[in-house]
Amino acid sequence: MVHIKRLQEDGADIIAIIGEIDASSSIELDLSIAKSVGEGFRKILVDCSALEYISSAGLGVFMSYIEEFKDKNVTMVLFGMKEKVMNTFAILGLADLLLIRDSKQEAKQLANELSV
Amino acid sequence: MNYQYSIGCSLTNLKGIRDFIRTSLKGHGVPEVEISAIVLALDEMCSNLMIHAHHCNPDHVLELHIEVDNGRTFVFEIIDDGDVFDINAYKTPTMDNLVHEKRKGGLGISLVKSIMDSIEYAKKNGKNICRLTKTVNN
Numbered sequence: 001m002v003h004i005k006r007l008q009e010d011g012a013d014i015i016a017i018i019g020e021i022d023a024s025s026s027i028e029l030d031l032s033i034a035k036s037v038g039e040g041f042r043k044i045l046v047d048c049s050a051l052e053y054i055s056s057a058g059l060g061v062f063m064s065y066i067e068e069f070k071d072k073n074v075t076m077v078l079f080g081m082k083e084k085v086m087n088t089f090a091i092l093g094l095a096d097l098l099l100i101r102d103s104k105q106e107a108k109q110l111a112n113e114l115s116v
Numbered sequence: 117m118n119y120q121y122s123i124g125c126s127l128t129n130l131k132g133i134r135d136f137i138r139t140s141l142k143g144h145g146v147p148e149v150e151i152s153a154i155v156l157a158l159d160e161m162c163s164n165l166m167i168h169a170h171h172c173n174p175d176h177v178l179e180l181h182i183e184v185d186n187g188r189t190f191v192f193e194i195i196d197d198g199d200v201f202d203i204n205a206y207k208t209p210t211m212d213n214l215v216h217e218k219r220k221g222g223l224g225i226s227l228v229k230s231i232m233d234s235i236e237y238a239k240k241n242g243k244n245i246c247r248l249t250k251t252v253n254n
Contacts, residue, residue, distance in 0.1 A: 001131070022134075023163040024127035047169070055159050061177050063223070066215045084152045091153070094224060097211060112236035 001025065004032045012043035012111055014104075018050040021058030030061045035077075037065075042074050043111040045104065049080030054088055062098055075099070075114045079107035120170040125170035133162050133180065140182050154190070157231040159196055160224035161203075161246065162200070169198030192248040200244050202237055203228060204207050 002019040015046045021029055036044050046062075062078075069076055077099040081089075089095045099114075101107040119140040123129045127144040137155045139192055146154075170176040208229065209222045228235065231250070238245045 020131065020160060021132045022127070023167065024130060038232065055130075055156060055163070056227055057163070059223050061203075063211075063214055086151065087149060087152065088227075089155060092226055097215065 002028055002095060006032060006036065009045075010108065011039040012045050012108060013039070014045045014047055016047035016050065020053040021051065021056045021061075022053070023057040025055035025056065026055075026061050029058055031109040035066060036067070036099040037074060041112065042072075042115050043108075044062050045107045045111060046076065046078045046081070046115075047049065047080055047104065048085060051081065051085050052073055054085055059092070059094055061092065066097065071116070074109045077101055077111050079104055117143060119180075119182045121234050122177050123170055123180075124174040125166040125176040125178060125226075127163060127172060128164060128175040130159055130163055130166075134159055136180065137182070137192075144184055144190075146252050150201075153231045154192075156170075157228045157248065157250075158192060158194075160228050161248065164203070164224060165194065165196060165198065167245075168201050169196065170230060172232055185228045187250045188253070189249065192250070194246045195243050197243050200237060204237075 002017060002021055002025040005016045005018065007014050015032050015036060017029065033044065060108070065100060067077065079101045080099065080103065086095070101110055121133070121136040123132055130217055134155050138151060141151045141154065165178060166172055171213050176198065180191040181195070183191040203225045206225055208226045232248045233251055234249045236247045238247065
């Protein structure tokens with residue numbers, strides 16, 4: 001089960017994932033990101049501090065947006081990840097393909113720098 | 117020591133599979149990071165089977181067995197009677213390809229192959245057995 005909350009802060013859309021993302025729930029993450037992009041946000045921060053688990057279905061969602069974000073000049077930064085979740089990204093080297101920061105502050109700063 | 121679990125092929129049951137694996141591995145001295153990786157690999161295998169071999173039909177059942185040899189080697193068996201989907205025969209996509217093609221699938225198999233030591237397939241009494249082995253250093 002997953003809950004996804006969105007809130008806006010300083011022009012950035014913050015998507016908070018609460019719970020677990022697997023093959024049954026990854027669609028909800030996908031829809032939230034699609035909504036954010038559809039609403040025209042150029043800075044998307046994904047709050048992973050309450051993300052307890054992610055499987056490849058969730059990783060695939062993030063990966064599937066990389067090209068689109070390049071085309072549309074959207075910056076997405078993930079932050080607050082627990083070590084066990086980070087490890088899943090690290091196994092396949094995805095941590096190098098996505099922007100990941102420890103804190104919301106750092107994520108916001110990076111998004112601001114990159115979207116200038 | 118052996119553990120067993122049977123569950124219908126509905127993706128909402130993946131959570132139950134993860135809980136079963138986690139609970140079974142507890143008390144065998146497996147480091148938390150290894151437990152998480154093993155749970156992930158089994159989730160990936162079961163969701164693949166549910167989707168591709170059983171089309172998420174909840175009346176189709178997957179049977180899971182865990183055998184702990186010496187507290188270090190763990191044998192996981194997934195038993196079903198669907199079409200065999202041998203992930204060893206599946207070429208893992210490169211990350212570049214995945215990003216370029218905006219594909220949402222294909223990562224799971226790479227994860228399983230990275231995490232498990234071996235993945236073997238066998239037939240017994242007309243059923244498919246997928247056997248995954250993992251030796252943990254603790």
